[in-house]
Amino acid sequence: MVKKADKTRYFTPHEVSMHSAPDDCWVSFLGGVYDLTKFIKLNEGPLVQPFVRNAGQDISHWFDKETSDIKTHVDPITNIERPHCPEGRFLHIAPNEPTSDWDTSYGSPWWRDKACQVGLLSMRTRVIRIKNVLTSQEDKLEVPSEETIREIRERYLNYNWHAASYTWKVMLQKDGEYVFTLLDMDKTLDDNGVTDEQDAFEALGIPDDYYIPVIHLYYKDDLTVA
DSSP: OOOOOSSOOEEOHHHHHTOEETTEEEEEETTEEEEOHHHHHHSOSGGGHHHHHTTTSBOGGGEETTTTEEOEEEOTTTOOEEEOOTTOOOTTOOOSSOOTTOOOTTOSOGGGOGGGEEEEEOSSEEEEEEEETTTOOEEEEEEETTOBHHHHHHHHTTTOTTGGGEEEEEEEEETTEEEEEEOOTTSBTTTTTOOOOHHHHHHHTOOTTSOOOEEEEEEOSOOOOO
């Protein structure tokens, strides 16, 4: 698992997809990532089956983007506006017919419960290569474009526990020459001048893996424990 930081974390769609079981159920919607595991454990039965079927996936299509609430439709039989649940009624959605056993003591519905939000869904991910100049080890990582180099370094701890003992550089063009440039750890790749070429490659019909930016790590002689 990627080490959690104190600030709000970004997750890639792939990371969300890894939590796709009833006892480890994450979903994303409207830019947020949510852990619905506790709701499944506390409410076994048909009302949580839509969660289980969509575990690890994005369910933004369940919601109205303007209201951030569940989409609604007019019931053709009762002519009453109702939540739109094409996969069947789910937790905290009232039954169609009045009933005496409908429990409304849950407080806020799960989609408004910020306590179950674990982070934000990256709106755009990037693939980078990280090369350890000392050992020649090279690893490929998919990272959120919103993350700073420092946050990317946290991800890289899975590959090198001493990642903080290295200086992080990238080759950039300056005054007509390519030079190794020290990265600002508190800026994103784009802010450091490592531009995202995905759209340009797509427009030209070039495979998106034709060029993958390389970050070079230079050892600093102090084995910092990350």
